[in-house]
Amino acid sequence: MLGPNRYGKAETRLVRVHRDGESHGLVDFNVSIALSGDLTATHLTGDNSGVLPTDTMKNTVYAFAKEHGVGEPESFALLLARHFVHTQPQVHGAKVSVESFAWDRLGPHSFRRRGDHVRTTVVTVTADATQVVSGVSGLVLLNSTDSEFHGFVEDGYTTLKPATDRILATAVDARWRHAGDDTDWAASFEGSLAALVSAFVGTYSYSLQQTLYAMGAGLLEARPEVAEVRLALPNKHHYLADLSPFDLENPGEVFIAGDRPYGLIEGSVVRDDAPAATAEWWL
Amino acid sequence: MLGPNRYGKAETRLVRVHRDGESHGLVDFNVSIALSGDLTATHLTGDNSGVLPTDTMKNTVYAFAKEHGVGEPESFALLLARHFVHTQPQVHGAKVSVESFAWDRLGPHSFRRRGDHVRTTVVTVTADATQVVSGVSGLVLLNSTDSEFHGFVEDGYTTLKPATDRILATAVDARWRHAGDDTDWAASFEGSLAALVSAFVGTYSYSLQQTLYAMGAGLLEARPEVAEVRLALPNKHHYLADLSPFDLENPGEVFIAGDRPYGLIEGSVVRDDAPAATAEWWL
Amino acid sequence: MLGPNRYGKAETRLVRVHRDGESHGLVDFNVSIALSGDLTATHLTGDNSGVLPTDTMKNTVYAFAKEHGVGEPESFALLLARHFVHTQPQVHGAKVSVESFAWDRLGPHSFRRRGDHVRTTVVTVTADATQVVSGVSGLVLLNSTDSEFHGFVEDGYTTLKPATDRILATAVDARWRHAGDDTDWAASFEGSLAALVSAFVGTYSYSLQQTLYAMGAGLLEARPEVAEVRLALPNKHHYLADLSPFDLENPGEVFIAGDRPYGLIEGSVVRDDAPAATAEWWL
Amino acid sequence: MLGPNRYGKAETRLVRVHRDGESHGLVDFNVSIALSGDLTATHLTGDNSGVLPTDTMKNTVYAFAKEHGVGEPESFALLLARHFVHTQPQVHGAKVSVESFAWDRLGPHSFRRRGDHVRTTVVTVTADATQVVSGVSGLVLLNSTDSEFHGFVEDGYTTLKPATDRILATAVDARWRHAGDDTDWAASFEGSLAALVSAFVGTYSYSLQQTLYAMGAGLLEARPEVAEVRLALPNKHHYLADLSPFDLENPGEVFIAGDRPYGLIEGSVVRDDAPAATAEWWL
Structure with missing residues (x-):
């Protein structure tokens, strides 16, 4: 029998120029939409009488960008998600995801694209509930000291030596769920990003797990509107180069940046009185 | 407070040559391991006394490849997952994922890598339950006719014209959950892959949803050991080129292959008497 | 002052269905066009009176696909390149590059995309000369034995141990220049690809350079129409896993597939009486 | 017969921490080395007596990083290239390429990776000559107005409408050749990058070619040590969304960011009295 299902248009690339004043504003989004509801007929017989075309979803993105302007990604995603649920009776749930790309201003109408992180949001709207998740991906951070790793379990397959001074580096992938939908x-x-970075920089680390928890707890402390934080932190290993064959010492100076494999630390930090999630989200 | 968490080594690249006979065998895996259990101490204080290093997980992959040989990805993943749960008391759950890359034989010890799909598995082992999920990703299929799309909802943002003969193309990403752990x-x-392909080829399609359901149902029909199938099918749009400015007709012959945006159809087909999943899996 | 320059449309994605018989034919190309000629005005003053829009080049690809059909990539590239040089007096040279993606037939109008290699061509046409280069990229080959590497130079930074039995693997990137333009x-x-593969498989190798030369020489021997072959062969290192800490031997059985760094061997094999190239090409 | 050839180690990933003071310094390079010279024997017979292993090249990168420290990429590349030519008699030429990744400082030993561009260098050293090329890739710039495109050639395949106000966006890939080797x-x-950006921002553009020339000429004007500039500028098309079906005007506000195809404008600007290049470089 047909189980859970949804459909939509992924990766609609929207650039919105706001020409309201002398300086142009620039918004650069990648929008993905997924709708769920009463879709049995199209799966079983190809009867599309309940199917709003994904092409229409794309059109709606561009039309709404004109009609309503485009501000924060969460607001634009809420606008779209509510539209589909409220105007299509057969649609019971809408999930709208946005990747937002930042640009630095170079002049009144000139911009340079930043590449240090992508801001994300995933909004889920049903008749009963609205859930807003914000996030960041691709933010690469590195501490060149103040990181140790030792005291771990050793079994018959363990060869790792304890480290008392190592590089700690990661590409932050974080999502945080808001308690409400109006913030x-x-x-x-900006406050969440600053809290994550500050905790990474300020934590003398004995494990990447400890740093992960500090980042999540720091965000919750800084932002009361957030109920829960989830993080996936790859441990971007930097291996100390063995220079002893060349009669050179290497006191934490020359490193091999590894690609694969990598450690992957995933965890969540939840406010004690957090309301329950109303939709599945991430991890 | 600390919420759900896990950690492990991702993307350990293993190549195993079996030199048992005159012809060598070749296995090419990308192995990712994630363990969960009693990991509060390392998160809160950096006490690593319960942390088996991810480096050890990597070593275990290579050592097991020698000790046990490497056959099917599901078997190897089960072996690894059970090892960690059974030998580390503080580890309550192990999730082992394998990507398997196929090679065609060119000679007794010569091979050419295929690139038409990746075979996947995700095995989750706890004290109480074992769950095996198999899958395929990156399998690109195309029907150049026998696909229509019309009768859909039209709202104020709909401009799509009904199609009575279009290209239907997708990159199959499918996962299927086995009822047991011994198959x-x-x-x-091979049977599952053949069933998916056969259903795609054999379905006269009025929507990609219909094709998705046929693929899932076809797999369940062909393979009694499978309890549930989930599919994510991007609609790789092929737009008919408008040649009318050049006084040329284009009766389904010349197409623009689009990159973004793309439709994304996700759905599941579940056997009526399927046992419940024992771990979260995919979608 | 303005130096060498050219402009064009890159990566026009063309899919052509030939519906001539009961079985459809399918051609899948990625076409890039670059024109050079009398283009000083647009560079210096923005006077575009000699600039054929890149949008027109894209249109021409789709229109020609209908008007002429699409067969071999070399033929289609020649057709396009000659068109621009012959119809635009200010255009003195046209370079047309095609990536061709192969599909395996599943039925009369059903196909599965292969992913084991991309077929390429680069055609350069001027008033005086026509040059056709064919090629292949992304073809991954592996010999699990019959490869040694020793007797090399050792300086103060050398730690590599001689190898008498190793894996030799590469992703073949090859281009070959034809003596004429009608083949x-x-x-x-097909003959060139077979010759490359056959030489890789059949060469007992003491260095990847030796294998490279054998591949180039084998192609020249097999295909009299080819004047010159160039190859870039990454040495996809497979490192023998050190299992000695676990009291396990590893006689060429368990390997770590490395990502970076990799050896990169580049070379050419030229027929003694080869005519000179008439345009810069590759490497 | 064997034609031109070279070999080396590509993509050695080096991270160098300078711990000289209270604040750590961080250098992040991707180094590729290619040597040429008397390499016939290894190609023809597998005699490696003239082959310095690529593994040794990798070791040399890490050892030199300790012995000499790592400053500007051009200096490090010169050091490496000269080493191989001067210490290996059979090596006649060395080409060393470096990608340099910038990090922003967050604290005395904390850093965030920038992603807005990659700084590049390619150094070629032979017994007779030294050539240094610097560059930048992946720098994405956008003007939301002050760009027109009209007055172009129209043939039978032209449908493009003249534009009097469009977005102009590109991902700058630029290389510039220095007249000397000591700068x-x-x-x-920094001066070259600023000149490129300034010219992009400051040019009212009638074609991307015009902008390209302004960027090259601006760099030559700003930096007397540079002899020649080459640029490859993809025209990252932003298509005005057609909102007329929804009774909405779109006066340059809502754009579709396209992926493929894209225009590609390539050109060079050469100082009148520029010395000739001593090695092939780019484009």
């Missing part, structure tokens, strides 16, 4: 999204994102 | 994995995979 | 392109490509 | 590389790079 100053820009301030919330 | 002829090789035959099961 | 059975399909047979030529 | 303040840091200042030269």
Whole structure:
């Protein structure tokens, strides 16, 4: 029998120029939409009488960008998600995801694309509930000291030596679930990002797990509107180069940046009184 | 407070040559391991007394490849997952994922890598339950006719014209959950792959959803050991080129292969008497 | 002052269905066009009176696909390149590159995309000369034995141990220049590919350079229409896993497939009486 | 017969921490080395007596990073290239390429990786000559107005409408050849980058070719040590969304960011009295 299902348009690339004043504003989004609801007929017989085309979803993104303007990704995603649920009776749930790419201003109408992280949001709207998740991906951070790793379990396959001074580096992939759906999204994102970075920088680390928890707890402390934080932190290993064959010492100076394999640390930090999630999200 | 968490080594690249006879055998895997259990101490204080290093997990992959040989990815993943749960008391769950890359034989010890799909497995072992999921990703299929799409909902943002003859193309990403943990994995995979392909080819399609359901149902019909199938099918749009400005007709002959955006159809087909999943899996 | 320059449309994605018989034919190309000629005005003053829009080049690809059909990539590239040089007086040279993606037939109008290699061509046409280069990229080959590497130079930074039995693996990137512009392109490509593979498989190798030369020489021997072969062969290192800490031997059985760094061997094999190249090409 | 050839180690990933003071310094390079010279024997017979292993090249990168420290990429590449030519008599030429990844400082030993561009260098050393090329890739720039495109050639395949106000966006890939081999590389790079950006921002553009020339000429004007500039500028098309079906105007506000195809404009600007290049370089 047909189990859970959804469909939509993925990766609609929207660039919105706001020409309201002398300086142009620029918004650069990648929008993905997935709708669920009463879709049995199209699966079983190809009867599409309940199927809003994914092409229409794409059109709606561009039309809404004109009609409503485009501000914070959470607001635009809420607008779209509510539209589909409220106007299509057969649609019971809408999930709208946005990747937002930042640009630095070079002049009144000139911009340079930043590449240090992608801001994300996933909004899920049903008749009963609205859930907003914000996040960041691709933020690469590195501490060149103040990281140790020892005291671990050793079994018959363990050869790792304890480390008392190592590089700790990761590409932060974080998502945080808001308790409500009405926040100053820009301030919330900037504050959350700053809290994550500050905790990474400020934690003398005995494991990447410890750093992960500090990052999640730091975000919860800084942002009362957030109920829960989830992080996936690859341990971007930097191996100390063995220079002893060349009669050279290497006191934490020359490193091989490894590609694969990598450690992957995943965890969540939840506010004690957090309301329950109303939709599956991430990890 | 600390919420759900896990950690492990991702993307350990293993190549195993079996030199048992005159012809060498070749196995090419990408192995990812994630362990969960009693990991609060390392998160809160950096006490690693319960942390088996991810480096050890990597070593175990290579050592087991020698000690046990490497056959089907499901078997190797089960071996690894059980090892960690059974030998580390603080580890309550192990999730082992394998990507398997196929090679065609060119000679007794010569091979050419195929690139038409990746075979996947995700095995989750706890004290109480074992769950095996098999899958395929990156399998690109195309029907150049026998696909229509019309009769859909039209709202104020709909401009799509009904199509009575279009290209239907997708990159199959499928996962299927086995009811048990003891199967002829090789035959099961080959049969499942054949069932998916056969249903795609044999379905006169009025929507990609219909094709998705046919693929899932076809797999369940062919393979009694499978309890549930999940599919994510991007609609790789092929747009008919508008040649009318050049006084040329284009009766389904010349197409623009689009990159983004793309439709994304996700759904599952579940056997009526399927046992419940014992671990979260995919989608 | 303005130096060498050219411009064009890159990566026009063309899919052509030939519906001539009961079985459909399918051609899948990625076409890039670059024109050079009298283009000083647009560079210096933005006067575009000599600039054929790149959008027009894209249109021409789709229109020609209908008007002329699409066969071998070399033929289609020649057709396009000659068109621009012959119809635009200010265009003195046209370079047309095609990536061709192969599909295996599953039925009269059903196909599965192969992923084991990409067939390439680069055609350069001027008033005076026509040059056709064919090639292949992404073809991954592996010999699990019959490869040694020793007798090399050792300086103060050398730690590599001689190897008398190793895996030799590479991702073949090869281009070959034809002496003329009128050949059975399909047979030529198939024969060239077979010669490359055969030489890789059949060479007992003391260095990847030796294998490279054998591949180039084998192609020249097999295909009299080819004047010169160039190859870039990454040495996809497979490191023998050190299992001695676990009291396990590893006689060429368990390997770590490395990502970076990799050896890169580049070379050419030229027929003694080869005519000179008429345009810069590759490497 | 054997034609031109070279070999080496590609993509050695080096991270160098300088711990000289209270604040750590961080250098992050991807180093590729290619040597040429008397290499006939290994190609023809597998005699490796003239082959310095690529593994040794990798070791040399790490050892030199300790012995000499790592400053500007041009200096490090020169050091390496000269070493191989001067210490290996059979090596006649060395080409060393470096990709340099910038990190922003977050604290005395904490860093965030920037992603807005990659700084590159390619150094070629022979007994007779030294050539240094610097560059930048992946720098994405956008003007939301002050760009037009009209007055172009129209043939039978032209459907493009003239544009009097469009977005102009590109991902700058630029290389510039220095007249000498002894410059303040840091200042030269920063000045060159600033000149490129300034010309892009400051040029009212009638074609991307015009902008390209302005960028090259601007760099030559700003940096007397540079002899020649080459640029490859993809025209990252932003298509105005057609909102007329929804009774909405779109005066340059809502754009579809396209992936493929894209225009590709390639050109060079050469100082009138530029010395000739001594090695092939780019484009």
